[in-house]
Every structure is written in C-alpha cells, then in structure tokens.
Amino acid sequence: MTKTDVICENLPTKLCSFAVASSGKRCVLENYKNAQGKTDYTCKTSEVVVEKLSGYIETNQCMNACGVHREFIGISSEAFLSSEFTARLCSSACYQNCPNIVDLFFNLAVGEGISLPALCQNQKENHRAILEILSNGGATPDPVAAPAPSSF
Structure with missing residues (x-):
C-alpha cells in the first residue's frame, strides 16, 4: 500500500x-x-x-492478485461475468489483502444488485465442487439407465 x-x-x-x-x-x-x-x-x-x-x-502486487490493469478505462459490472476475473477477485490474495480494489468492486456489485460476498462464496463452492470431481478422477456417477423398450 x-x-x-x-x-x-x-x-x-x-x-x-x-x-x-x-x-x-x-x-x-x-x-x-x-x-x-x-x-x-x-x-x-x-x-x-x-x-x-x-x-x-494501488500496489502492483494487488493489481496482479486481483487481475486488474492500470489501463482500465471505466469499470463495468460485466467483469463479474468472467469466472476467471471473479476467481481472482475472490481469491484470498486479493479479497483479504487489497481493500481498495475490493471496495471498488463491492460498490460496483451493490449498484447492480449483486452481493460481492455472496458471489465470492458461490465462486468458492463451485471451485470446491470442481476439485472434488477432479479428485475422483474426473468420473461422475453414471445416470441410471432406462430399460430398453421391449419389442415383441
């Protein structure tokens, strides 16, 4: 800082x-x-x-951690549509250490009717679910097969 x-x-x-x-x-x-x-x-x-x-x-460390750039002209809520951006914004390195950037996007989210803490919680839960799938070898349970129609 x-x-x-x-x-x-x-x-x-x-x-x-x-x-x-x-x-x-x-x-x-x-x-x-x-x-x-x-x-x-x-x-x-x-x-x-x-x-x-x-x-x-803002420090270069926070700029990198949060995935933002100094040449930003006008900040838009469209950034929240990018899962990559949201993951970086919600990362501990950004969310816990870069209050200026988090404050800016928190207020932008509020203006759009979005809760940044809820968005970040959802991001973490989705990340955990993906990690769980990957730790199981990427396999997902097979759907129950419907019986084949009988032809008499």
Whole structure:
C-alpha cells in the first residue's frame, strides 16, 4: 500500500486507475482525442469518495492478485461475468489483502444488485465442487439407465 500526497490530475496515466486522491476521491483514467486526432489519456478526479484510503496508489502486487490493469478505462459490472476475473477477485490474495480494489468492486456489485460476498462464496463452492470431481478422477456417477423398450 502506497500512501502519499495524491492529486489525480498530477498522476502519470500509468498510475491513475485504482488510485485514490488525498481528498479521498477515486482517480479515473479517461480517454480523449488529442489535437492530432489520436486517442490520448488523462487522469481525473471522480466524485466517488473512498472511506479510509485517501492518498493511496494501488500496489502492483494487488493489481496482479486481483487481475486488474492500470489501463482500465471505466469499470463495468460485466467483469463479474468472467469466472476467471471473479476467481481472482475472490481469491484470498486479493479479497483479504487489497481493500481498495475490493471496495471498488463491492460498490460496483451493490449498484447492480449483486452481493460481492455472496458471489465470492458461490465462486468458492463451485471451485470446491470442481476439485472434488477432479479428485475422483474426473468420473461422475453414471445416470441410471432406462430399460430398453421391449419389442415383441
């Protein structure tokens, strides 16, 4: 966790996403067309306030553990549709150690009517079920065969 005097507009774009300004507001990476008509990026201060994390720039360790990237532009609830992303977000390495990222996705989930703790619990239960199947050699019980129709 890196705490310092953070002003979103002064951050290099490579540090913008998943940073929180000293004011307590989230930094967001935005794109725009520059004078040459090419896409360029800038870091802006959002109106979203984060409790207890002011002046915070997310660590590379958390970025990797949670499966997020610094070049994220606009974060969408569609991320929850990816089981790979959800597995990384719900992993102990992320969920227990990266409060900034978890807070962001927790609030995003709430906005979509999703409970992140319930989603993570479901992810863990599904993972355990898959491990159980794999530990049994991948075999699943045979379905009960229906008797063949008799032809008289």
